[in-house]
Amino acid sequence: MKKEGLHLEQIPKLDTISKEDFVKNYVRPQKPVVIKRLIEDWSAFDKWNLEYIRKVAGEKTVPLYDDRPISSDYKFNEPHTEMKMADYIDLLKAKPTNYRIFLYHLMKEVPSLQKDFSFPDIGLRFIKQLPMLFFGGENSKVFMHYDIDYANILHFHFHGKKQCILFPPSQSKYLYKVPHALISREDIDFTNPDLEKFPALKLAKGYVAELEHGESLYMPEGYWHQMTYLTPGFSMSLRATPRTLTNFSKAVYNLIFMRHFDNYMRKLRGQKWIDYKNKQAVKRTHQRNDISL
Template identity: 35%
Template sequence: MVAKQSISLDLNNHIDVVENISREDFQKYYMIPQRPVIIKHLYGKDAKVYDWTFDYFSKELGHIDVGVFDDESEERKDDRSYKKAPKTMKFGDYLELIQEKPTTKRLFLFNVFKHKKELHEHFKFPNIADKVLTFLPLAFFGGQGAITRIHRDMDNSCVFLTELAGYKRVVLFDPKYSQKLYQYPFSTHTSIDVNNPDFEKYPALREVKGIDCTIGPGDTIFMPAGWWHHIEYNTAGLGFAIRSLSPHIGDRLLGFWQVGIMTHLDEFLNKFLGEKWFAWKTRNAKKRAEGGL
């Protein structure tokens, strides 16, 4: 008798949830070994940052124009990131939209602090990590149903993603599974669909194990360097992320290669070779993933 094929990925790996964690414990159990963790009220329960709401941003910054991404209405490029939003709208109109109804429209890597510098005073990063890039906090807004497709961050930094309103589903995969996830060469992306994996097309996915969790208001999820992440907005949501450099030199060198050299080389070859370059990357992703099967 032939065993029935699984219809979903194995996402049963555990993630710790902690609160009031000391620097010593965070470094020992999570930063040095590069293990994900959910930290409750990282900035302290009384931090002003937890008072940020949709109404607050609509009142303070509703007049500015923001770049909006919408995967459903755009030509998807599985092997690369969108570097510029294809359309703009008033921030206030966008915030009203995502609260009214489900929508795939989202804002990401939005430097809201550039428009209101005093927001930096609303939080102070706790002394649990070193080389924290507090000068570069980035905000994320999305409506119910919006999805940030699976990828690894190009700069290979560690990420502290804090949810302020709403709920997000976060799916994580250890970078040791990069090849089994059919990562495109010269890219930090893959074509797999976390919610509807095609095991016939991508048989190596059977060997992958991940983490499936939800973060809500006051939660910060620590995503170590190079970890793959897929994010869904279960409700309209807003959050922001602070990055820090990995304590491991290898992670930093990989980030330098990816940002400083790899992405530019990929763009050049894509422009020069077009579909032939993408076809080569697709073949090699499959070959690397299934070479050990």
């Protein structure tokens, strides 16, 4: 499939799959897949929607993020504002909004939600910690990035629809990766990219899927992902450890060295450091692919 100039293949959707087939056909070869009925036995499959979250967590104050670029003033994981969950859900239902909830420990705040899910016996070594939740309004986007810990991820969507664009690590050289960071250039709209300004994207080959309520997306370790909420909704991720020593080493490097070096340079040089990295993302990508503009 070709979408807006990007070469994107539809991620296969299966009703169910055995543990053996999942490991053989997707985990070992590191290929994404959507499983429609993996979590039918969860209480969350039937119960979780925005109204249920309002009922159990409406009075909780939640951190909100919008789509402003990372700068010396706002870091990747620093919220831009906050409001009561009930008010946020009202906002989601009233109109499109860029405000998202990102990496939120709702299950810690509302322990009753912990009874609504379990770790699937699917052949992954899950990190047994409380999962975080993600909420978004219609047309809100999460920019293209990969995760710092190189985890294998099962991503479950609830209430509405969500589009997911993925690229394997082998495509990093085409994605305008920002140095000393886990993101591509934030001014690239992967749902409608400017291929004249960012021509290396023409060479990238990735995947796309639309998730509906209760569906599970497997994202292999180190995969780039960009999410767009097509309707208001929310998602949850379970994480599993990297399978290879190489990716485990990359995760350790990211956690121990890279993010601390980047934070130090932000403090030292401020916005000049951010601007330098964005320029280098274009320069290095074009040099790597022998592109001249």
